[in-house]
Amino acid sequence: MTSSALRVLKSGVAAMAIVSQLATAPAHAFCGFYVAQADAKLFNNTSKVVLARDGDQTAITMASDFEGDVKEFAVVVPVPTFIERKQIGVVDPKTIDHLDRYTAPRLVEYHDPDPCTPPLPMMAGPPSGGMQHVTSTLQKRDYGVTIEASYDVAEYDVLILSARESDGLVNWLVDNKYKIPEGAESVLGSYIKQGMRFFVAKVNVDRMKDIGNGYLRPLQVRYQSAKFMVPLRLGTVNARGPQDLIIYALTKKGRIESTNYKTVKIPSDVDVPLYVANEFGPFYKAVFERAVARENMRAVFIEYAWDMGWCDPCAADPLSNKELVEVGARWIGSDDDKAFRSSRPGGSNAYVTRLHVRYDAVSFPEDIVFLETSDRNNFQGRYVLRHPWRGTGICEAATAYIKALPARFAERAKNLENLTGWSHEAIAARMEKGGQSLQVK
Amino acid sequence: MSGEAAIGQQMPPRRRPVPDPRHLQMVALISLLAVNFWMIDFGARPAPTLAAIGASLLTQIVCASLAGLQQLDLRSPFLTGMSLGLLLRADVVWLHAAAGVIAIGSKFLIRHRGKHVFNPSGFAIVVLLLASSHVWVSPGQWGTEIWFAALTALLAIVVLGAARRADIAIFFFVSHAALLLVRAWWLGDPMAIPLHQLQSGSLLIFTFFMISDPRTTPDSMCGRLLFAIAVALLAHYLAFFMQMRPALYFALIALSPAMILLDRMIPAPQFTWNDPAPQGAPK
Numbered sequence: 001m002t003s004s005a006l007r008v009l010k011s012g013v014a015a016m017a018i019v020s021q022l023a024t025a026p027a028h029a030f031c032g033f034y035v036a037q038a039d040a041k042l043f044n045n046t047s048k049v050v051l052a053r054d055g056d057q058t059a060i061t062m063a064s065d066f067e068g069d070v071k072e073f074a075v076v077v078p079v080p081t082f083i084e085r086k087q088i089g090v091v092d093p094k095t096i097d098h099l100d101r102y103t104a105p106r107l108v109e110y111h112d113p114d115p116c117t118p119p120l121p122m123m124a125g126p127p128s129g130g131m132q133h134v135t136s137t138l139q140k141r142d143y144g145v146t147i148e149a150s151y152d153v154a155e156y157d158v159l160i161l162s163a164r165e166s167d168g169l170v171n172w173l174v175d176n177k178y179k180i181p182e183g184a185e186s187v188l189g190s191y192i193k194q195g196m197r198f199f200v201a202k203v204n205v206d207r208m209k210d211i212g213n214g215y216l217r218p219l220q221v222r223y224q225s226a227k228f229m230v231p232l233r234l235g236t237v238n239a240r241g242p243q244d245l246i247i248y249a250l251t252k253k254g255r256i257e258s259t260n261y262k263t264v265k266i267p268s269d270v271d272v273p274l275y276v277a278n279e280f281g282p283f284y285k286a287v288f289e290r291a292v293a294r295e296n297m298r299a300v301f302i303e304y305a306w307d308m309g310w311c312d313p314c315a316a317d318p319l320s321n322k323e324l325v326e327v328g329a330r331w332i333g334s335d336d337d338k339a340f341r342s343s344r345p346g347g348s349n350a351y352v353t354r355l356h357v358r359y360d361a362v363s364f365p366e367d368i369v370f371l372e373t374s375d376r377n378n379f380q381g382r383y384v385l386r387h388p389w390r391g392t393g394i395c396e397a398a399t400a401y402i403k404a405l406p407a408r409f410a411e412r413a414k415n416l417e418n419l420t421g422w423s424h425e426a427i428a429a430r431m432e433k434g435g436q437s438l439q440v441k
Numbered sequence: 442m443s444g445e446a447a448i449g450q451q452m453p454p455r456r457r458p459v460p461d462p463r464h465l466q467m468v469a470l471i472s473l474l475a476v477n478f479w480m481i482d483f484g485a486r487p488a489p490t491l492a493a494i495g496a497s498l499l500t501q502i503v504c505a506s507l508a509g510l511q512q513l514d515l516r517s518p519f520l521t522g523m524s525l526g527l528l529l530r531a532d533v534v535w536l537h538a539a540a541g542v543i544a545i546g547s548k549f550l551i552r553h554r555g556k557h558v559f560n561p562s563g564f565a566i567v568v569l570l571l572a573s574s575h576v577w578v579s580p581g582q583w584g585t586e587i588w589f590a591a592l593t594a595l596l597a598i599v600v601l602g603a604a605r606r607a608d609i610a611i612f613f614f615v616s617h618a619a620l621l622l623v624r625a626w627w628l629g630d631p632m633a634i635p636l637h638q639l640q641s642g643s644l645l646i647f648t649f650f651m652i653s654d655p656r657t658t659p660d661s662m663c664g665r666l667l668f669a670i671a672v673a674l675l676a677h678y679l680a681f682f683m684q685m686r687p688a689l690y691f692a693l694i695a696l697s698p699a700m701i702l703l704d705r706m707i708p709a710p711q712f713t714w715n716d717p718a719p720q721g722a723p724k
Contacts, residue, residue, distance in 0.1 A: 166629075190628040226684035253574065254532065259686055260638070262584040298585060365633035371686060373577045374532045 043285065046244035048096055048218075049230055052328025053251050053372060056224050059328025063096050063218035070203040070216065074178050076234065077199040078191040080225035082148055083160050088199075090154040090217040095323045099248050101316035103304040103354040105266065105287075105381030107280050108313055112386055115401040116393035143175075144168035148197065155208040155216060161198040165189070169198070181238030191231070220328065229369045236361035242297065247355040250329045254374045255305040255353040261368060262299040263355070266291055266381045267419055273412045273427065274385050275434045283383070286420035288356065297363040304354035305379045309342030324350060347376055386412075388436075409436045463516045466650065470523040473646075483527065483642070484582045489537035490526025496541030497522035504549040518545050524562040524650060529569070531576045540565040540576075554704070556711065559697045560657045567694040570687075578687045583642025606655040608662055610648050612669035617644070620677045647689045659700050661709035668703060671696050 050061040066073055144164035151158040163169035166189030170180050178200075191198070199221055208216075235243060249256045257263035267287060276283045291301060311318065318339040325335040329350050332340065342348035357368070388405055391398075413427045428438050477485045501518035518541075525540045544561035551558045569576045621635040638644075652658070652672060659665045672692045680688035 186629045186631075190630050193628050228684070257579060258581045259579075260641075261581050263579075263581060295584075362633070365631065365637050369686075371577060373530065373579075374575045375530070376532065 043244045043288075045239075045241070046246060047235075048100065048246050048248070050091075050096060050099065050218075050220075050327045051228075051230070051247060051249045051256075051370075052330075053228060053249065053256075053370075054329075054331045056226050057222070058225065058228065059220055059222040059330075060230075061091050061096065061218050061220040061327050063091075063093065066216060070208060071205055073203045073216065075199075075201045075219070076173070076178070077221070078196040078231045078234070079160075079199045079221060079223060080196055080227045081223045082162075082197060083199060083221055083223060085149070085151045085153075087222045088151060088153050088158060089220045089222075090156070091220050091326055093215065093217055095319075095326050096218055096248075098316060098319060098323060099327065099352075100246070102311070102314070102319060103248060103306075103352055104315050105268075105284050105303050105383070106313065106315045107277060107383050107385060109277070109385040109387060112389040112401075114389055114391050114393055115397040116391075116395040143172040145172040152204065152207065153201070153219070155203055155211055155213070156201045156219060157204045158219075159198075159200040161200055163188075163192050163198070166192055173200075183237045184234060187233045187237055190233075222328065227369075228371065229367050231367045232359060232364055233361075233367055236359065236364070239360060242358050242360040242363075245357045245359065246303075247353075247357070248327075249353040249355065249370070250308070250324065250327065251351050251353070251372045252331060252349050253372055254351055254376045255302070255379075256355070256370045256372050257302075257353075258300045258355075259369045259371050260366060261364065262295065263302060264291070264295060264299040265302045265379055266356070268379065268381050269384065270415045270419060271384045271386055271412050272416050272419070273409070273431045273434070273436055274387065275430045275436075276383065276416065277385055280383075283416075283420060284381075286422065287383075288358075290419065290421050292358045297358055297360070300368065301356045302353065302379060303356050303381045304352065305375075305377075306352060307342065307347045307376060307378065308340055308350035308352050309348030351376060406438050410438045412436075413438060461516075462655070463520060466520055467516065467523075470520060470527065470650075473527055474523060477527070481584065482582075483584075484530055484579045485527050488534050489529070489531065490523065492534050493525035493529070493537040493541045494519060494522030496538035497525070497545050498541075500542045500545035504545060508549060521545060521561045525565060528562065528578055528646065529566050529576060530579055531569075531573075533575055536569060536573060536576055540569055543568050553701045554711075556704075557657060558700065559694055560651055560654045563651050563690050563693050564697075566687075567690050570690075578643075578690070580641065580643035580687055583646065585637075585640040585642070606653050606658050606665065609658050609665040609669050610653040612666050613652050613673055614644075614648050616670045616673035617648075617676070620673055624677070624681065643687075644689070647693075651690075652693055657697060657700065659703040659707070659709075660711050661703070661707040664700070664703035664707045664709070668696065668700060671699065 048063040050059075050063075052059040052061075062075070062077065145168050146162045147159055148162055149160040151160075161169070161172075163172075166185045169188050169192065170185045173180055188198075201219060203216065230245070230247065232245070272283070288301070292299075308319065308324065318341075320337050321332060321334040321340050322337050324332055324340050332348075332350050340348070340350060357364070386408075388408075389398075389401065409431060413424065413431055416422060416427050417424050431438060473483075474485060474490065477483045478487065497518035498515055501515060502513065505513050521544050522541055525537060525544065529537060529540055531537060540562075544565035547559050547564045548557040548561045551564075566576075566578060570578070618635070618639055621638050624630075625632065625635040652669065659668050672689075675696060676688040676692035679685040679691055685691060
């Protein structure tokens with residue numbers, strides 16, 4: 001994300017779809033992940049969640065764009081346990097953006113060697129892609145709602161609520177100027193009966209001015225619970241169409257997967273025409289949308305699953321120990337500024353899984369539950385450009401190579417068609433224009 | 442997944458008015474593996490599947506020889522191996538072989554009145570889940586697409602009546618569904634949630650291949666009804682109150698010893714694979 005994009009709330013982080021932003025302003029404007037063009041905004045209505053899980057210890061960091069008056073920002077997140085002040089924090093949005101870039105689907109390029117000389121394939125890298133104080137009070141009101149705690153957390157005022165009945169909770173939220181979408185009551189009621197509490201945050205405008213950031217930082221909540229899930233349901237209430245959620249899970253052992261929805265790898269390692277380099281954003285958007293359609297919008301997609309100790313090719317610089325600890329991976333053993341590296345044979349003790357979900361209330365009726373597997377087979381959403389050799393060498397191999405090019409281009413056109421659903425004619429025309437003619441000369 | 446002919450006994454005279462249910466199970470499992478390898482990836486892989494099948498067959502051969510069995514029947518260990526390949530996930534291949542050894546070994550070692558107590562593949566999965574951090578099961582990977590096809594195929598088996606313990610599958614499925622519906626009603630959740638939970642290929646596999654294994658289910662119909670309800674209740678508790686997964690496997694294996702008690706309280710003729718008419722002869 002560029003620094004300009006970070007200006008005033010635009011890319012600041014607010015809440016997430018797993019959360020419901022119940023204030024007046026609709027909240028989902030997302031600073032997507034940028035691959036080929038840093039400012040490309042790929043997916044709207046997208047939230048980002050970092051889950052760091054070590055045994056029963058979970059840190060969940062919630063981020064999405066919020067555009068609007070900060071006074072109208074509010075977030076309600078169901079949490080499985082009581083949350084103490086020391087379990088809440090804010091995270092620098094740049095850290096999440098770094099993790100996003102580091103795990104983003106990527107374009108790699110190769111140059112075909114001179115067919116007349118021994119092959120020397122060259123691989124180029126991909127386009128590169130607080131202050132806190134505590135006031136804890138305990139009050140009871142008439143709504144059957146208990147304010148179990150009230151905290152000042154950087155630019156946020158945070159409450160931990162428990163409730164006996166959903167109508168009481170709704171009344172309390174409405175009376176306290178939270179705008180509740182229709183249909184939220186039954187979902188809140190379900191969470192209440194499951195013994196969950198509610199993490200409620202609003203912006204404290206005065207403190208925000210004092211801090212002087214000009215943007216909202218992602219909130220992080222840490223808790224101990226056997227529940228390993230993201231609560232999506234409040235976010236689907238009254239939602240305007242499907243939403244996207246990107247989950248970056250940091251675990252010790254291996255990749256995570258959903259136990260109640262199918263987890264599918266995004267199509268990867270496919271050769272595509274060269275012109276995709278100029279429109280990698282729209283390309284990947286089409287790839288994702290086609291994959292979603294193929295699974296009837298009922299799957300969770302893996303975009304990246306890799307040992308955090310290394311990358312190949314790296315879509316961004318490795319995260320530092322400090323950054324990893326900041327997003328909740330407190331088990332790694334260091335929090336200095338050095339790049340995180342494996343300190344043991346057989347892989348490091350931090351593994352990242354990037355999952356991308358498009359969901360609505362119909363396709364994802366229940367919250368996504370996860371399990372950590374011990375699978376450490378690395379995977380990345382990766383698309384390959386192969387630049388043809390354009391030399392002038394004369395040899396038999398060169399003639400054969402040139403003769404075979406249209407067939408190879410045709411194969412890449414077909415790949416692109418299959419991946420994106422774009423029309424063959426349009427692809428062929430674009431390739432022709434870019435010097436990748438499918439016509440045999 | 443499948444049981445095994447009673448060990449160390451005289452086989453009764455053969456009468457086959459209906460096909461051996463193991464053959465139908467074999468067709469069903471081979472079909473599922475074929476679907477996995479060529480159509481929809483549930484996560485099963487050839488090498489671990491072969492390792493599980495090979496280890497199951499070898500263990501059966503060794504144990505049958507040690508137990509002095511007159512007949513060597515490799516159908517059941519073949520089924521066990523296939524089911525392990527389909528259900529168990531591990532990051533190293535030898536764990537599937539270990540699962541095969543544990544599954545078949547348990548069948549020979551943990552017995553009561555000539556019946557093995559635990560479903561072999563279920564037992565191996567639970568033992569390895571508890572003993573190793575390198576295994577897992579992937580209930581979500583079965584998705585919902587295969588659901589109707591699987592339901593149709595498996596119901597066909599029930600209708601054929603070949604699996605003469607099909608009643609327990611129905612008892613369990615109904616109990617499980619009822620619990621999910623009651624929970625949804627209590628929570629005020631939309632029907633879409635219990636329906637989604639029921640449309641799980643993993644649940645169907647468990648229902649029709651694991652809990653309904655004739656050799657590890659109570660002998661009496663009443664016992665099977667009680668057993669099915671108990672497994673559904675425990676699984677519900679483990680999943681929703683303890684967050685323990687895979688709850689179905691843990692519940693089945695934890696309650697399997699109760700089968701001994703149920704058989705004692707409600708005696709009924711014991712099942713054998715080789716004779717469609719249940720035999721009451723002591724094993």
